[in-house]
Amino acid sequence: MPNLTSLSRKIAKRLGAKSSTASWSRPVVRIATVGVAIGMALIVVATSIVHGFQQEVKELVVGFGSDIQVLNADYDDQKIVRQPAIEAALTEFEGVRAVHPFYTLPGILESQSGVKGVVAKGLNEETTQAFLERFMVDGNVDLEEDGAVLSVHQAQRLDLTVGDRFTVYLVGGPNGVRPRNFRLTGTYRTGLLEYDQEFMFLPAAWIQEAAGWGLEMQVLAEGQAVELRSFGSSAAPVYQWHRRNDSGTWEPTREVVGSTASLVPEVGAEFMVTAVGRDANERIIPDSIRLFVADGTWEWERLGGSWQAASSGLEVYVEPGAELWDVEAQIYDALPIGWRTETVLQQAPEMFTWLGMLDLNVEIIIGLMVLISVINMTSALLILILERRPMVGMLKALGMPDASVMRVFFWQAVRIVGRGFLWGNLVGLGLVALQGATGWVALNPEAYYLDVVPVRVDAAYLVGVEVLAFAACALMMALPSLASLRIHPAEALRINR
Numbered sequence: 001m002p003n004l005t006s007l008s009r010k011i012a013k014r015l016g017a018k019s020s021t022a023s024w025s026r027p028v029v030r031i032a033t034v035g036v037a038i039g040m041a042l043i044v045v046a047t048s049i050v051h052g053f054q055q056e057v058k059e060l061v062v063g064f065g066s067d068i069q070v071l072n073a074d075y076d077d078q079k080i081v082r083q084p085a086i087e088a089a090l091t092e093f094e095g096v097r098a099v100h101p102f103y104t105l106p107g108i109l110e111s112q113s114g115v116k117g118v119v120a121k122g123l124n125e126e127t128t129q130a131f132l133e134r135f136m137v138d139g140n141v142d143l144e145e146d147g148a149v150l151s152v153h154q155a156q157r158l159d160l161t162v163g164d165r166f167t168v169y170l171v172g173g174p175n176g177v178r179p180r181n182f183r184l185t186g187t188y189r190t191g192l193l194e195y196d197q198e199f200m201f202l203p204a205a206w207i208q209e210a211a212g213w214g215l216e217m218q219v220l221a222e223g224q225a226v227e228l229r230s231f232g233s234s235a236a237p238v239y240q241w242h243r244r245n246d247s248g249t250w251e252p253t254r255e256v257v258g259s260t261a262s263l264v265p266e267v268g269a270e271f272m273v274t275a276v277g278r279d280a281n282e283r284i285i286p287d288s289i290r291l292f293v294a295d296g297t298w299e300w301e302r303l304g305g306s307w308q309a310a311s312s313g314l315e316v317y318v319e320p321g322a323e324l325w326d327v328e329a330q331i332y333d334a335l336p337i338g339w340r341t342e343t344v345l346q347q348a349p350e351m352f353t354w355l356g357m358l359d360l361n362v363e364i365i366i367g368l369m370v371l372i373s374v375i376n377m378t379s380a381l382l383i384l385i386l387e388r389r390p391m392v393g394m395l396k397a398l399g400m401p402d403a404s405v406m407r408v409f410f411w412q413a414v415r416i417v418g419r420g421f422l423w424g425n426l427v428g429l430g431l432v433a434l435q436g437a438t439g440w441v442a443l444n445p446e447a448y449y450l451d452v453v454p455v456r457v458d459a460a461y462l463v464g465v466e467v468l469a470f471a472a473c474a475l476m477m478a479l480p481s482l483a484s485l486r487i488h489p490a491e492a493l494r495i496n497r
Contacts, residue, residue, distance in 0.1 A: 032380035033420045036473070039369035040424025041431070043469065046365045047462055048432045050358045052454030057355060060192040060449075061348050063131035064121075064199055066102075066315035068328050069347070073340040077283045078172075079213045079310045080339060087314065093330045095322030100126050101311035103207040108169040108177075109150070109200065113159035120170060122204025132188055132201060138162050139186025143203050147185040151196040155187045162186060168202065170210040178210040191452065193445040207312075214285030214306030215275045221298040226291065228259045230275040232307060233284050237275040244270040265293045285310055351449075370469050373420070374476045381413045381477060413477035421470060432457060 070090075072080050082101060090099045103122030108115055123129055129141050137152055139162040148168065150160065160166055162184050170178045182202060190196055209216075212232050220227040230237050239259055242250040250272055263269070271291040277284035287306035292299055318327050324343055332341045345352050432455045435441055439452040 028380050028383045029416060032376045033416055033423070035376035036373045036417055036420025037422075037424040037427060039373045040421050040466070040469075041428035043366055043369050043465065044425060044428025044457075044462065045431055046362050047465065048428075048455045048457050049453060050362045051458045051461070052456040053358060053450070054355045055456050056454040057192065057351060057449055058344070060190050060195065061351060062317070062344055063190070064192075064195050065344060065347060067318040067324060067344050068316040068331060069102075069342045070314035070316065070331065070335060071340055071342055072313070073338050078312060079211065079283075080313055081285060081310050082314075083336070086334070086336065089334055090314070090316060090331055093327065093334075095319050095327040096331075097317040097319045098128070099314055099316050100128065102127065102313060102315045103204040103211075104312045105207050105211055106171045107200070108171070109154065109158055110167040110169065111158040111160055111164070114157065116154060116157055118154065118200045119198050120168065120207060121199055121201050122207040123201050124204040127204065135188045135190045137187050137189050139184070141186055141201070143185060143201070144183075145203065146181065146183050148182040148200060148202040149186045149188060150184060150200050152187045152189040153193065153196050154200060155184065160184050168200075170207065172211045180206060180210070191445055191450045193451075194449060208307045208310065209305070211307070211310075212284065213310035214308070215277070215287035216305035216307065217273070217275050217287045217289045217302060219289060219291065219298075219300045219302070221291075221300070224262045224264055226261045226263050226298060228261075228273060228275070228289075230287065232287075232305070233277050235277065237277055237284075240274045240276060242272045242274075244272070263291075263298065265296055265298050267293060267296075269293045366465060366469065370472055373417070373469075373473050377413055377417060377473060377477060378479070380416065381409055384409060384412065410474075410477055414474050417470065417473045417477070421466065425466075429457070 070080070072078065087099050087101075090096060103124075105120050107118050107120040109118055123132075123141070123143055132141050132149065136149075139149070141149055143149065148166075150158075155161070158166060164184050165181055166184065168180050168182055170180065172178075188196075209232075215230045215232045215237060218229045218231075220229065228239055236259075241253050241261075243253045245251050253271075263271075269292070272288060273291060274286050274288040276286045285306040290301040292301070316327075316331060318324055324345070328341050328343050335341070435453060436455050441453040443450055443453055445451045
């Protein structure tokens with residue numbers, strides 16, 4: 001059996017030589033090879049485009065947000081009070097790449113050319129700017145105190161260029177709409193038009209202050225007179241006074257009630273004053289300030305405003321290859337009561353549903369291309385068997401079994417399919433490389449979210465698909481090879497005469 005198998009392969013190899021195909025079946029073999037190559041090239045291009053779309057769109061959506069967001073479970077309270085211990089614990093989980101706060105508020109852009117609604121997202125030393133820097137078109141992301149970054153679409157809509165000033169109305173907090181003047185320091189374009197139209201970037205401190213997440217206390221002291229002022233609440237806060245006793249603990253006192261007081265600066269006297277929102281539903285974070293005596297006069301130590309202790313939430317970035325839902329479950333279990341998680345799949349379900357539907361399109365394309373390749377090869381193999389009838393008759397007359405004769409044509413078909421797969425891969429990968437290098441095939445971003453067809457070769461996936469496709473084509477070649485069984489030696493040799 002091994003000898004006959006080896007003989008079948010040698011005969012098939014000889015039949016595949018150019019000198020042996022210089023006959024009327026040679027164009028048929030070429031057409032079959034081209035058909036298989038075109039089908040394979042389409043499979044390579046289709047899978048690369050789909051994987052490119054899925055990766056690019058996901059990276060863009062995650063770049064504007066994150067893989068997982070930690071938010072307040074109360075939808076009426078769009079902030080969380082940060083807890084450093086919780087943030088440090090989240091970074092230690094397996095599959096978590098980074099954790100940092102984020103700050104967002106709805107806003108309205110205004111220039112002399114018009115207005116536009118946006119979502120203002122804050123940047124500071126804790127947030128990541130790598131994503132934004134990757135897509136900068138003009139200017140830079142180095143936000144100064146009054147600097148802001150707009151998308152190219154927003155800047156064109158408002159007729160702004162780098163260096164121009166414009167007004168941003170931040171909507172939120174107890175004081176309602178808060179107008180601020182900013183200077184355009186740079187413009188960006190990701191190609192994801194839906195998000196480019198929505199997001200602008202500015203210093204996070206402006207958002208924290210405008211959101212009214214907490215109070216900021218100030219003290220005016222002159223002699224024995226002390227006046228307390230607080231900002232960030234629409235209602236006058238209640239000031240709670242505590243005095244440090246000899247043992248070092250703070251005791252509530254009614255010595256002074258209200259925002260003004262007459263305090264004798266006694267040596268060692270020390271007070272802690274906390275401003276609390278009058279209406280508990282305002283959800284304002286209290287701010288505290290410490291009054292103490294130094295050199296016979298009142299001095300104070302302020303915390304800088306309690307709004308700095310709050311953020312819109314936390315952004316959690318997941319390591320590539322980590323299971324999103326497993327990481328999300330770990331994070332949710334570690335959160336305090338009143339906090340919740342939201343994955344990027346929940347934030348943009350329509351986007352990922354569309355991307356998932358592309359997988360079905362690829363599967364249909366792969367199935368059709370394999371079917372067309374099988375049909376082409378079946379036709380070509382039947383013609384090859386018909387042309388080689390005299391050879392089949394001679395081999396059978398010399399004693400070669402029918403199974404070995406079948407294997408001659410089976411191996412010949414496999415060689416043709418392999419040649420088609422080789423050329424198809426070269427053409428397909430060449431087109432993918434050309435698109436990746438030049439981006440010569442453009443898209444309408446309003447319809448496809450991106451302005452250029454993205455491509456990405458998933459080597460493991462492509463090899464798996466090609467192995468299955470090659471195996472399917474090769475196994476199907478056993479059916480037309482059965483036609484050689486119907487050739488009888490006597491009839492074949494008579495025809496040859």
